[in-house]
Amino acid sequence: MQEVMTLNHDPLYAGHPGIKRTYSVIALRYWWPGMRKSIEDFGRSCDLCLRRKGNREFVAPIGEVEESTAPFLVTSLDITSPYVTSPRGNKYILKFIDHFTKYMEAFPIHDQTAETCVQIYVTQLVTRHGTGSKLITDQGRSFMSSFFQDTCKILGCELRAPPVTTPSKIAPLNVPSLTSYRSVSLH
Ligand SMILES: [Zn+2]
Numbered sequence: 001m002q003e004v005m006t007l008n009h010d011p012l013y014a015g016h017p018g019i020k021r022t023y024s025v026i027a028l029r030y031w032w033p034g035m036r037k038s039i040e041d042f043g044r045s046c047d048l049c050l051r052r053k054g055n056r057e058f059v060a061p062i063g064e065v066e067e068s069t070a071p072f073l074v075t076s077l078d079i080t081s082p083y084v085t086s087p088r089g090n091k092y093i094l095k096f097i098d099h100f101t102k103y104m105e106a107f108p109i110h111d112q113t114a115e116t117c118v119q120i121y122v123t124q125l126v127t128r129h130g131t132g133s134k135l136i137t138d139q140g141r142s143f144m145s146s147f148f149q150d151t152c153k154i155l156g157c158e159l160r161a162p163p164v165t166t167p168s169k170i171a172p173l174n175v176p177s178l179t180s181y182r183s184v185s186l187h
Contacts, residue, residue, distance in 0.1 A: 023039045074099040092108070
């Protein structure tokens, strides 16, 4: 039991999910008497989860995955390179990973500019999954701000980027939600 709980909570790919999510993942494959209680106790005693909850200044170690409670609430953006240049001139791979389902979409791109990434993000991701997602990337602050500005430009929104308060190099980026997009376009 202890091993099952540890395996479904601690590793990087599990990413220290909350008690509810740890429970639902384990319940897919296991059952034992008092399972919910033991998972609750386990979750409450996890040292890393405690530190994360109790200390707002706590900076997540690289690779730790932010908790998400529904599909496309938190999406990672990641660029990998270099690859052999394709006949179309693409040599980077732009990846979007939904933190809840671990669902990934990958697109070949020819450069790593925010503009190129926004193009893919809006035409491929927003059209199918909406814009409510929080985006996480370690591409750097200037990339983030141009990404945000370009997204707003394409979606027709006038919104300001939230101030970056975390010292972590992985800064969250809030893109405008579809509702605010609609209300802006009605004016
Ligand atoms: Zn934990």
